[in-house]
Structure formats: C-alpha cells, structure tokens
Amino acid sequence: MNENYYEVLGLEKAATEAEIKSAYRRLARKYHPDVNKSPDAEEKFKKINEAHQVLSDPKKRQQYDQFGQAGVGGSAGFDPSGQGGGQQGPFTWTYQSGGAQGYQDINLEDLFGGSGGIFDMFFSGGRPRKGKDQRVQITLDFSEAVSGLEAEIPIGNRKVKVKIPAGVHTGSEVRFAGKGDEGPVVSGKQLPSGDLYVHIHINERSLPDFDIVGSDISTVIELPYPDLVLGTTVEVSVVDPNSKGGVGLAKLKIPDGTQSGQQFRMSGKGMPKPSGRGRGDAYVRVLVKVPKRVSGKEKELLKQLSDIQAQ
Numbered sequence: 001m002n003e004n005y006y007e008v009l010g011l012e013k014a015a016t017e018a019e020i021k022s023a024y025r026r027l028a029r030k031y032h033p034d035v036n037k038s039p040d041a042e043e044k045f046k047k048i049n050e051a052h053q054v055l056s057d058p059k060k061r062q063q064y065d066q067f068g069q070a071g072v073g074g075s076a077g078f079d080p081s082g083q084g085g086g087q088q089g090p091f092t093w094t095y096q097s098g099g100a101q102g103y104q105d106i107n108l109e110d111l112f113g114g115s116g117g118i119f120d121m122f123f124s125g126g127r128p129r130k131g132k133d134q135r136v137q138i139t140l141d142f143s144e145a146v147s148g149l150e151a152e153i154p155i156g157n158r159k160v161k162v163k164i165p166a167g168v169h170t171g172s173e174v175r176f177a178g179k180g181d182e183g184p185v186v187s188g189k190q191l192p193s194g195d196l197y198v199h200i201h202i203n204e205r206s207l208p209d210f211d212i213v214g215s216d217i218s219t220v221i222e223l224p225y226p227d228l229v230l231g232t233t234v235e236v237s238v239v240d241p242n243s244k245g246g247v248g249l250a251k252l253k254i255p256d257g258t259q260s261g262q263q264f265r266m267s268g269k270g271m272p273k274p275s276g277r278g279r280g281d282a283y284v285r286v287l288v289k290v291p292k293r294v295s296g297k298e299k300e301l302l303k304q305l306s307d308i309q310a311q
Contacts, residue, residue: 002069005051013065017056021213024052028170033137034201049171056213131181131194138164138198141206145169146239146246146272153198155180160196166241167272167279169212172200174274208247210237215271215280222289223254231256238269238282252284260288 006013009023030036031045054060054072063071134155148166152159160179168174180194210219217239223232232254240248250269263285270280294302 003047003051005055005064008047008051009055011055015055017213020052020055021211024048024056028052032201034139045171052171053214130192131183133194133197134180135197135199137201139201139203140164140168141203142208143206143244143246145200145202147241148272153196155196162196162198164198164200165272165274165276167215167274168200169271170200170202172274174198174200206245208237208245210282212271215273216283217270217280218283218285220285220287222287224289224291227254228258228260228286228288229256231258236266236282236284238266239271239279241272250282254286258286260286262286 006015009015009020009027011019011023015023027048028045031041031048033042033045036045054064060072136153136155138151138153140149144164145168146166148164148168150161150163152161160176162174162176162179164174174197176196176198178193179196182193183191185191210217219236221234221236223234227234234252234254235249236252237247238250239246242248250266252264252266254264263283266282266284268279269282272279
C-alpha cells in the first residue's frame with residue numbers, strides 16, 4: 001500500500017523544509033523503538049524515516065509530488081539478484097562483502113512478503129532462495145557517525161565484523177549482503193546466506209549544536225548590526241572528521257551590506273556522504289542581533305545614525 005508521506009509526518013503538501021525537519025524530529029523521538037515499546041512503534045518509526053528521506057531532499061520531493069512513490073523508487077528495473085543494476089530505490093544503503101558498492105536499493109523482502117512469499121515463488125519456484133536475514137540496531141556517538149568505524153555485532157551465538165560507513169545518521173539502515181544466517185542446503189547445494197541490516201541510532205547527547213539534514217548541516221548565527229553593515233569574519237561550527245567529537249571551526253567571511261536572514265553556503269563542510277563520494281555542505285543563516293539594553297552613549301550614536309539616514 002502506498003503511503004502518503006505528508007500524512008505520515010502530519011503535514012500539508014505545502015510544508016516548508018523547517019516544518020518537515022521539525023515534524024520528523026518530534027515523531028522520531030516519539031516512536032523510536034528505544035523509548036516506545038508499543039508493538040507498532042518500529043513500523044511507524046520506519047515509515048517516518050522513509051517519509052523524511054524523501055521530503056527532506058528537494059529533488060526526491062519534486063519527483064514524489066509529481067509521480068508519487070513510483071517517482072522515488074517504484075518497482076521498475078529492480079535486480080532480484082541483489083548485485084546491483086537497474087533502477088534502485090531511495091531508502092537503504094547497500095554493502096557487499098569487501099566494501100561499498102555505492103548504490104541504494106529497495107528492501108525486496110519487505111516489498112514482496114519475505115521468505116516463502118510471492119518473491120520466493122516467483123524467483124525460485126517456491127523453494128527457499130537464501131538464508132534468513134537479520135536486523136539489528138546499534139547506537140553510535142556523533143564522532144563515530146562522522147568517521148565511520150568497524151564493529152563486531154552479536155547475532156545469536158556469533159559475532160559479525162562489519163564496517164559502518166562515514167556519514168550515517170539516525171534512521172540510516174546499512175545492508176551487508178551475505179552477513180545474515182547461512183542458506184539452507186537444497187538438493188545438495190548450499191544456497192546463499194541471508195543479509196544483515198544494521199539500523200543506526202545516534203546518541204542525542206553527542207549531537208552538535210547544528211542541524212543535520214541528509215549530508216548537509218545548517219546553523220543560525222546572530223551578529224551585531226555594525227558587523228552586517230561593515231562586514232566581518234566569524235568562526236562557525238562545521239563537521240570535521242579529524243577533530244574530537246567530529247566538530248571543528250571554520251572561518252566564514254561576512255561581506256559588507258549583509259541582510260538579516262541571508263544564508264551562506266560553505267561547500268564541503270557538512271557530513272561525509274555514505275557513498276564515499278565527497279561531503280555535504282554547511283549552510284549558515286545570519287540574523288541581526290538586537291541588544292535588549294544599550295547605554296546612553298550608544299543611544300546617542302544610534303540617534304545620530306538615524307538622523308543621517310533620514311536625510
């Protein structure tokens with residue numbers, strides 16, 4: 001059944017980026033399986049994350065608004081082998097043994113009903129096609145999400161070594177092909193192992209003071225009126241994989257005549273992209289800082305300035 005992503009987040013179709021981000025944060029906290037133990041929390045959390053990944057990306061959102069879910073994934077061109085090729089959907093980063101392949105795909109088992117469902121009957125004559133998939137959740141600090149890491153994940157009575165790519169965030173799901181349960185033996189032939197899906201959660205106490213939207217970050221700074229008029233240089237928080245905590249400082253030049261509300265883009269200062277191809281950007285919005293109290297001398301100077309501008 002197709003989901004209305006706007007309804008999932010409780011939004012109207014004309015919702016702004018800020019409203020989408022705010023709704024996602026509120027609902028993700030409410031339905032995260034770590035805090036919500038209701039039977040349907042995990043499924044709701046998954047739908048919330050799916051809706052956010054589409055609506056927070058301007059290009060995907062445009063395709064969704066025009067074509068619905070078919071425009072951001074659909075079913076045409078999928079590859080039942082799981083080895084890549086064809087049109088891929090937008091939700092799950094896929095990793096094969098030996099490293100990233102750099103594409104995304106739809107979880108075909110969820111789509112077709114899992115082992116023993118239509119998918120198995122269609123592609124393997126009703127026989128098991130592979131071992132059972134496994135799904136686990138791990139919690140990372142922000143610095144680990146920025147740099148990536150190798151982790152040992154317990155699955156039953158064994159541990160599986162995996163490499164979590166840099167740039168994941170809460171809601172990311174990383175697929176490791178062949179890392180699930182061993183496949184059954186059918187007619188003397190060992191069938192392929194299942195896959196391992198690792199769901200990522202970032203420890204909120206480790207998050208920096210800027211917002212993360214996909215691979216980009218955004219922040220708001222306040223500057224005194226003279227700095228906007230005359231121009232200045234400020235330091236702002238950005239992602240830095242080489243710094244403790246994953247956060248560093250970068251200089252941003254504010255040109256003279258900057259307007260309150262103006263936004264600046266700092267290329268390559270955002271999160272690493274899970275595909276391994278570059279980094280996102282940092283967006284800094286500048287607001288004028290209005291002091292609540294001013295001295296008599298300041299009032300006098302402001303009055304003089306007001307008189308000059310009125311001439």
